[in-house]
Amino acid sequence: MRLGEGVEWTLHCCLTLGWLDTDEPVSTAKLAAIFELPPAYLNKRLQALVRAGVLTSTAGARGGFRLARDPKDITLMEVVAAVEGSEYAFRCTEIRRRGAGADRPAHEFQRQCVITTAMRKAELAWRRELASQTLADILVAAPAAAGERTRDWFDRVG
């Protein structure tokens, strides 16, 4: 099981936008340069965050991205779901209905498979934990140096 690199990228970009806390939108080129990421791939992920309502984007030469809401109103779950989708990691393919189950009456399969129920329970615990943590929490937990590094870089590179 693996989360795509887009989760790491976009979470770092969201923190960066939180640290800069500017009214000016920040371009994909700059966000990519801060972390040496491929701009086109990063842009695709940032657009997914716009569609999910986590970021707003502005077009044009001075365009770019801003947080759509206060960091305390953006959860990690929203960012992860925007990038990875909201499907469950465990996909039940109903193998219980095949082979030994093939000629059994339909009512035997009305209830969700117990394995699916158990696996979903664990995924809900994961989701609940991500939903309980906001960008503001992460900004507070981060060392001061991380925010300074970001702002220094912006002051230099503009």
Place this chain on the structure above:
Amino acid sequence: MRLGEGVEWTLHCCLTLGWLDTDEPVSTAKLAAIFELPPAYLNKRLQALVRAGVLTSTAGARGGFRLARDPKDITLMEVVAAVEGSEYAFRCTEIRRRGAGADRPAHEFQRQCVITTAMRKAELAWRRELASQTLADILVAAPAAAGERTRDWFDRVG
């Protein structure tokens, strides 16, 4: 994020072995037939469970698999980790050290990245939930028809 089909397959096979509750090992061919699964692929996954100490295997014409322990002593986490490995789904590639971080002093990066910490916290909640559920719990939660279906099929097919 997606868990491989091997998780569904092996969890169903473990339940099957729990329902049959026989001293006779059950062959890959039979376990594959119950769910119409490809025997060679299934065998690979079952061998991973043997390596993890969840199943025991016996070679030979009447060989096959048995649960290595009582179902109450086998957790879902053990089965999932055996098949999927125990790496975290979120892989931190330390992008904070690149670009804006490239010429910063090493001590700024001594502490784990706050994003990694937050993502791990969620994964630990997932793991804890899977570790708290045993095969015995699932066997109890399953409808009686599921166990009967398995035993009937075995009585017929032998």
